[in-house]
Amino acid sequence: MSGNTITPSATCSLSRAARELELRRGEFDLALHLGCVRSVPDEGGGGRRVARAEIDRVRAEAGFPEALRERVKAVGTTDGAALMGVTSTRFTRLARLGLVVPVKFYFNRYRVVVWLYLAEELRQFTTDEQNAPLLSGRTPEGLRDQLDEGLDLRPRNWRGRHMGFLLRQTEDSWARAAVVASLLDPVQVAEIVQDPYERAHLNRLRPAPVSQAAPDSPGARIAERITTADDPDEISWLRADLGQSVCEAREDHPAPRPTPVASTVAALGSAPAAPVGRPAGAPMPAAPPSPASAQRIARERFAAVDDPLRTTESARSRRLLGWLRRRNPDPRPPTAP
Numbered sequence: 001m002s003g004n005t006i007t008p009s010a011t012c013s014l015s016r017a018a019r020e021l022e023l024r025r026g027e028f029d030l031a032l033h034l035g036c037v038r039s040v041p042d043e044g045g046g047g048r049r050v051a052r053a054e055i056d057r058v059r060a061e062a063g064f065p066e067a068l069r070e071r072v073k074a075v076g077t078t079d080g081a082a083l084m085g086v087t088s089t090r091f092t093r094l095a096r097l098g099l100v101v102p103v104k105f106y107f108n109r110y111r112v113v114v115w116l117y118l119a120e121e122l123r124q125f126t127t128d129e130q131n132a133p134l135l136s137g138r139t140p141e142g143l144r145d146q147l148d149e150g151l152d153l154r155p156r157n158w159r160g161r162h163m164g165f166l167l168r169q170t171e172d173s174w175a176r177a178a179v180v181a182s183l184l185d186p187v188q189v190a191e192i193v194q195d196p197y198e199r200a201h202l203n204r205l206r207p208a209p210v211s212q213a214a215p216d217s218p219g220a221r222i223a224e225r226i227t228t229a230d231d232p233d234e235i236s237w238l239r240a241d242l243g244q245s246v247c248e249a250r251e252d253h254p255a256p257r258p259t260p261v262a263s264t265v266a267a268l269g270s271a272p273a274a275p276v277g278r279p280a281g282a283p284m285p286a287a288p289p290s291p292a293s294a295q296r297i298a299r300e301r302f303a304a305v306d307d308p309l310r311t312t313e314s315a316r317s318r319r320l321l322g323w324l325r326r327r328n329p330d331p332r333p334p335t336a337p
Helices: 014-020 025-034 052-059 066-071 077-084 088-096 119-127 129-135 141-148 154-168 173-181 186-192 196-204 218-227 232-252 261-268 291-306 312-327
Strands: 048-051 104-107 113-118
Touching: 014 025, 014 048, 014 052, 025 066, 048 052, 066 119, 077 088, 077 113, 077 119, 088 141, 104 218, 113 119, 119 129, 154 173, 154 218, 173 196, 173 232, 186 196, 186 232
Parallel strands: none
Antiparallel strands: 104 113
16 A cells, blocks of 8 residues: 555544544534644545544644634624624624625524624734724724725625635645636636536536525525625636636646547447337337426436536437438338338
8 A cells, every 4th residue: 555545544534523623513614624624535535534643733732622712713793893892883894894804604593694703813803003993983984985885895705715715625626616616607607618518527526505505495595695706806806717727627637528429339349230120010109208208308408408428328329329220221111002
């Protein structure tokens, strides 16, 4: 076995690592995102794992586990305002202006977005003397005008931070391009990546949704709005980044696509004879497809638009059958009247 290979016994699952590091799962996820705990890909394709050596390193740090918990502590608006010594209204204004950046979000029972911020970053912002005018007194006029116009940089700042989290966890060039594509509307992606097989490959590598809400539910639709870029400047930047990432991925290795039909026919060698049809006489009319069959055919046709690789084999079989029929016409003489 190679010395660079990490065996399963040298790593543990994310849930096991969270228990050994004495963190709740939400805290552990933040520790991974922030780089406090490093993970490695599972060689068996089962997600990511944490090396035993990494767990030992973190446990050996001074002040464990309190110091680690403090580094990943996330607070909401009320606790964040108390931590900074300002009102909740002023704290929200600072967040909308992008002066404090959220690290995650969730929905409360009223489907209202609740933003969370790192307590450590809020303390750093408060202790910086340059930020003192923002913590007391009137908000500068230019900033007030932006707030009156509806400025809210919380979703955009979260997207930028989240994209950085995802990029640090992958090394594959196509997976990195998929991270960028996940923040754009599908129409924008189709304009940049015009090859349908490349778009299908990006879609398969798309990161998991940040929200656990059921598809098409109100929560899922709100999460989709948050995770999709809507600012013109942000969209322009992401489009340029996606184009560059796809070019680099193509140079690394092409996206998977079906093999040409001609090569498949050559590999088969001599084609078998076509099956003999029914005896002479009136042909039996074909029965109409059942409702279940009709729904299956409709689903397959719809899936072919979204992922052309799904129906490649069936399309190849139909073309091959047509080729065989042209080579082996029906030898029966025409039926006498």
